[in-house]
Amino acid sequence: MNNMHAVFRLAQIERAISNKECHRATCNLMDFIRDYNLYETDFYEAIEVRKRYNTYRQLGESEITDKNAAEILLSVTTIYNRIKNYEYTTIENSLLESYPQLPLIKAVDIEKTYSKKSKFKLGPVSTILKAGQITGIVGENGNGKTTLLRILARLLKYDSGVLEFCFDKKEITEDYLIKHKIAYIPQRLESWQGTLRENLHYAATIHGITGKENEDAVEFVIHRMGLSNFADLGWKELSSGYKLRFELAKMLVWSPKILVLDEPLANLDINAQEWILQDFKSIAGSIKNPVSIILSSQQLHEVEHVADNIIFLRNGRCDYSGAMNAFMQEREGNVYELSGNFSSKELQQVFAVHAVQFSESGITIILRTDLSISASQILSTIISNGYSIKYFRDISTSTKQLFQL
Amino acid sequence: MKKFIDRITPSFIKRYNDYLLKNAPLGWQLQLPTITWLWFLITLITLPLPFLYALDLRGKDDIQGIILVSVLTAVLEGGLFVYLLIQFNSTKSFGKRVVINGFKEQFAYLYVFMLCMVHIIFYPIIVDYRKGDVMSEKEIIQEAVTYNKAVHYFMGDEYHYRYFPSDSSFLHYMYIKKYPSYEYREASDEGYENKEEEYYIEQVKPLLQPYFLPDTELIAPQYTRVLKRCPKLYMIYDSYLNENYSDESNIRFYKDSLHYEKYQLQKKSDDERMDDIKKLIVLYTRYSESYNESSYYNDMIYFDSPKQILEKYKTNHFDWVMYNEDEVSRAVPVKIIDGEEVTRDIYAELNDYKISEVHSTIMGAKQNKWKHLFLRLMVCFHVAVAFSLLLFLFKNIRLKEFILMFVYPALLTLAVSILNVVLFRGKEHFPIHVIIAVFLVGVYFSFLNRRNKQFSSLKTIFILLTNLTLAYAPVFLFLYFHEYHDIGKIENADYYYPNYCGDHPEICAQHEFMLDVIMQSCLWGGIAFYFLIGSFLYKKVYERIWALPLKK
Numbered sequence: 023m024n025n026m027h028a029v030f031r032l033a034q035i036e037r038a039i040s041n042k043e044c045h046r047a048t049c050n051l052m053d054f055i056r057d058y059n060l061y062e063t064d065f066y067e068a069i070e071v072r073k074r075y076n077t078y079r080q081l082g083e084s085e086i087t088d089k090n091a092a093e094i095l096l097s098v099t100t101i102y103n104r105i106k107n108y109e110y111t112t113i114e115n116s117l118l119e120s121y122p123q124l125p126l127i128k129a130v131d132i133e134k135t136y137s138k139k140s141k142f143k144l145g146p147v148s149t150i151l152k153a154g155q156i157t158g159i160v161g162e163n164g165n166g167k168t169t170l171l172r173i174l175a176r177l178l179k180y181d182s183g184v185l186e187f188c189f190d191k192k193e194i195t196e197d198y199l200i201k202h203k204i205a206y207i208p209q210r211l212e213s214w215q216g217t218l219r220e221n222l223h224y225a226a227t228i229h230g231i232t233g234k235e236n237e238d239a240v241e242f243v244i245h246r247m248g249l250s251n252f253a254d255l256g257w258k259e260l261s262s263g264y265k266l267r268f269e270l271a272k273m274l275v276w277s278p279k280i281l282v283l284d285e286p287l288a289n290l291d292i293n294a295q296e297w298i299l300q301d302f303k304s305i306a307g308s309i310k311n312p313v314s315i316i317l318s319s320q321q322l323h324e325v326e327h328v329a330d331n332i333i334f335l336r337n338g339r340c341d342y343s344g345a346m347n348a349f350m351q352e353r354e355g356n357v358y359e360l361s362g363n364f365s366s367k368e369l370q371q372v373f374a375v376h377a378v379q380f381s382e383s384g385i386t387i388i389l390r391t392d393l394s395i396s397a398s399q400i401l402s403t404i405i406s407n408g409y410s411i412k413y414f415r416d417i418s419t420s421t422k423q424l425f426q427l
Numbered sequence: 428m429k430k431f432i433d434r435i436t437p438s439f440i441k442r443y444n445d446y447l448l449k450n451a452p453l454g455w456q457l458q459l460p461t462i463t464w465l466w467f468l469i470t471l472i473t474l475p476l477p478f479l480y481a482l483d484l485r486g487k488d489d490i491q492g493i494i495l496v497s498v499l500t501a502v503l504e505g506g507l508f509v510y511l512l513i514q515f516n517s518t519k520s521f522g523k524r525v526v527i528n529g530f531k532e533q534f535a536y537l538y539v540f541m542l543c544m545v546h547i548i549f550y551p552i553i554v555d556y557r558k559g560d561v562m563s564e565k566e567i568i569q570e571a572v573t574y575n576k577a578v579h580y581f582m583g584d585e586y587h588y589r590y591f592p593s594d595s596s597f598l599h600y601m602y603i604k605k606y607p608s609y610e611y612r613e614a615s616d617e618g619y620e621n622k623e624e625e626y627y628i629e630q631v632k633p634l635l636q637p638y639f640l641p642d643t644e645l646i647a648p649q650y651t652r653v654l655k656r657c658p659k660l661y662m663i664y665d666s667y668l669n670e671n672y673s674d675e676s677n678i679r680f681y682k683d684s685l686h687y688e689k690y691q692l693q694k695k696s697d698d699e700r701m702d703d704i705k706k707l708i709v710l711y712t713r714y715s716e717s718y719n720e721s722s723y724y725n726d727m728i729y730f731d732s733p734k735q736i737l738e739k740y741k742t743n744h745f746d747w748v749m750y751n752e753d754e755v756s757r758a759v760p761v762k763i764i765d766g767e768e769v770t771r772d773i774y775a776e777l778n779d780y781k782i783s784e785v786h787s788t789i790m791g792a793k794q795n796k797w798k799h800l801f802l803r804l805m806v807c808f809h810v811a812v813a814f815s816l817l818l819f820l821f822k823n824i825r826l827k828e829f830i831l832m833f834v835y836p837a838l839l840t841l842a843v844s845i846l847n848v849v850l851f852r853g854k855e856h857f858p859i860h861v862i863i864a865v866f867l868v869g870v871y872f873s874f875l876n877r878r879n880k881q882f883s884s885l886k887t888i889f890i891l892l893t894n895l896t897l898a899y900a901p902v903f904l905f906l907y908f909h910e911y912h913d914i915g916k917i918e919n920a921d922y923y924y925p926n927y928c929g930d931h932p933e934i935c936a937q938h939e940f941m942l943d944v945i946m947q948s949c950l951w952g953g954i955a956f957y958f959l960i961g962s963f964l965y966k967k968v969y970e971r972i973w974a975l976p977l978k979k
Contacts, residue, residue, distance in 0.1 A: 136979055173976075176974075176976050177976055177977060178976050178977055178978075178979075179880060179881040179976040179977065179978050196971075196974075197971070197974035197975055197976070198521060198524065198970050198971060198973070198974035200974070201521040201974050202521045202522075202523070202524075215429070215514040215515065216429070216514065216515070220448065223448045223449055224448060224452060224455065224456070224515060225520070227448065227449060227450065227451075227452035227455070227522075228452045228517040228520055228522025228523060229522055229523055230523040232449060232450045232451075233449060233450055236449040236450075237449060
């Protein structure tokens with residue numbers, strides 16, 4: 023099939039409808055319609071539904087009533103039933119043809135020291151950022167995450183190595199043009215003047231999106247990012263979560279090639295983190311305007327959940343840089359992290375016959391086993407010995423275990 | 428602030444702003460429609476001021492006052508407009524580059540600052556118009572003639588004769604009006620002076636006859652010496668000229684040979700002269716009421732009778748005829764202070780009334796208002812250029828470098844001053860060449876050294892300084908070559924050919940004219956070059972350096 027991507031995306035919408043996930047259903051619908059340049063009526067209708075949904079949510083995060091949810095889902099279903107019958111092969115082929123094949127950033131052995139007196143040294147770090155992929159930078163505080171991000175965003179000079187930028191099939195060397203395509207969102211967001219809507223229009227216009235296109239893009243982004251109720255507010259009137267969402271909206275409105283985020287999850291609650299990460303996934307996964315997202319975070323598991331690539335930094339040294347799903351595939355054993363009404367000594371007795379190692383990090387216990395012992399075996403053994411488990415995570419393929427070393 | 432501005436902005440401007448926001452980001456960023464509207468509102472509010480401001484007919488207090496008010500208004504406006512102008516910046520957001528944005532931006536800033544200056548330029552002219560309308564030319568001529576006919580009777584016992592007080596500056600303005608080319612001519616050497624005097628006697632004096640006494644021949648030529656810029660009779664700064672008597676040994680009995688004997692005695696009867704005296708007393712009285720300063724004289728001025736005044740004059744006793752006290756008080760011209768008798772100053776002087784000052788002020792307002800307007804326009808334009816340049820730099824560079832741009836030159840000036848005193852004994856060539864070196868280094872960093880890998884604060888400051896001075900650099904270079912190296916100076920010719928200009932006045936005049944043309948071309952050409960070409964070239968420079976990565 024030549025329209026596999028469209029079919030997959032339509033299936034996502036259908037699944038969200040059947041799961042009665044209003045937020046996901048409306049977001050997926052909007053993203054799909056925007057990506058595939060559908061009819062204007064579909065576009066405006068999708069915006070309208072999302073706008074209504076945002077209005078029902080009032081403060082943004084609260085859930086809506088069942089009645090309102092049913093109304094929204096009905097509207098989404100109506101649009102979905104209409105658009106699923108459209109023909110997508112041609113448009114998808116053209117979108118795939120223009121999809122960036124070359125890496126957007128190629129960094130090889132990047133090194134950086136701040137001064138001769140400073141003991142800190144970043145690198146060498148090598149990585150490749152491709153369109154549509156999310157790269158997470160993890161590591162302890164002061165290990166060079168922000169430095170690396172700023173180097174990749176061309177905000178900071180590096181001492182040695184190679185850093186190449188390639189946009190629209192051309193290598194770009196001029197700094198202004200590089201930054202014209204990169205959006206950088208620092209951890210501490212800078213304040214801005216005017217209203218949120220004004221800023222979005224302005225961000226679009228200065229990137230060459232004018233007239234009707236500008237109006238549509240801003241209207242789309244405001245509702246898509248759940249900012250309908252905040253569009254006419256200023257910087258001081260927004261919470262930190264919405265400020266970040268606004269920054270994302272500002273980027274989304276002009277579609278940068280690379281989105282660089284420094285600790286975007288730092289000030290967000292769990293729900294907001296989840297929503298933002300879903301949005302990252304959607305922004306990166308656009309077939310029309312695929313974005314390469316690179317972010318740093320302390321929320322290791324959340325980041326690993328959405329990241330395609332991961333870079334682990336320790337004291338500025340790059341311990342791992344590569345695909346997330348390739349991490350520790352060639353490992354010698356499994357690693358589990360758990361806690362419950364047991365101590366590590368008690369667990370040692372339980373697993374005495376197995377070749378396991380224990381270490382305790384205060385709150386949780388780390389179990390290292392050989393590859394033959396699976397997570398289900400561990401769980402069943404503990405439970406069968408009468409213990410209860412509060413927390414359990416298989417970190418065999420997570421960079422979390424690098425923190426334990 | 429923003430909400431308040433939004434509330435007072437009409438919907439058609441908001442609609443236009445909205446259109447700009449979605450179509451022309453620079454236009455919206457610069458907020459020109461809103462700024463123009465706010466300026467219009469401020470102008471409406473402040474416009475009555477020049478119409479209501481109290482006139483000062485004996486000086487420029489009113490003009491200075493209205494200029495002060497206008498400057499304060501301009502400062503407030505400038506603050507408000509700059510606040511609106513600095514809120515958004517497409518360059519710092521790495522927006523789409525447009526080649527002529529620098530040009531547009533710089534012009535917009537100039538436009539905004541010129542708006543602020545409009546009050547300073549035009550409000551004083553309203554005051555000048557009001558002043559000029561206080562008296563017509565005809566009224567002034569009439570008063571000048573009245574004054575001239577009788578003033579010599581009121582001279583008191585001064586040791587000098589204030590001759591022909593037809594020096595009412597009015598005549599000066601009439602003269603300028605008729606012969607404007609004389610206005611700024613410097614009578615720098617003997618040749619020019621004679622020429623001007625001759626010109627005055629032959630050409631100008633006959634035209635002034637209506638304002639003098641009937642026999643104009645009597646005032647020439649000893650009172651027509653040429654001063655710089657104008658004949659002596661028509662003073663600018665001091666309304667009166669003093670001519671000492673030839674014999675001061677017995678001054679109280681000396682005859683008024685300059686005036687009375689030669690003219691008045693022969694031409695007028697006593698009745699006519701008393702009539703002249705009466706008219707001048709009326710004139711004095713009028714000015715004492717309307718144009719007085721806070722002097723106690725004005726409330727209680729007393730005159731001898733016209734007959735007494737004439738008698739005193741005829742006996743050639745230059746005696747007081749005006750008093751600050753009445754006849755009873757005058758009889759006892761002493762008072763007791765701390766048990767001691769002291770003489771009181773009971774005599775009033777002609778100067779206390781300063782009729783000519785009023786004439787001068789009014790005629791000044793009538794004749795010079797456009798000249799003053801042009802002068803203010805020029806000053807304000809250059810101030811606006813300077814502020815627009817500063818704002819352009821502020822908008823296009825980091826705050827740190829913008830501040831350092833003032834700090835580093837101050838430190839450099841200090842260092843150069845010390846070195847200059849220590850090493851070069853205070854000669855001027857060292858500082859001048861440091862300035863030129865800084866400028867050239869800035870040009871190099873701006874346009875020639877383009878392969879920077881990282882942002883450099885010091886290089887940026889050189890660039891900023893060059894940008895700041897580029898518009899006026901041609902003038903500086905002209906002065907450098909002409910004044911410092913004496914290139915193109917006529918004095919060089921004098922070195923080989925003494926008194927060259929004396930022998931070739933026409934060539935020297937042409938030479939001066941040519942130098943003036945070159946100077947003006949450098950000034951205006953430099954500004955035009957910067958605004959038309961330099962601004963967008965520098966915008967590109969700032970886009971480039973703004974995007975450079977930092978070292979830390």
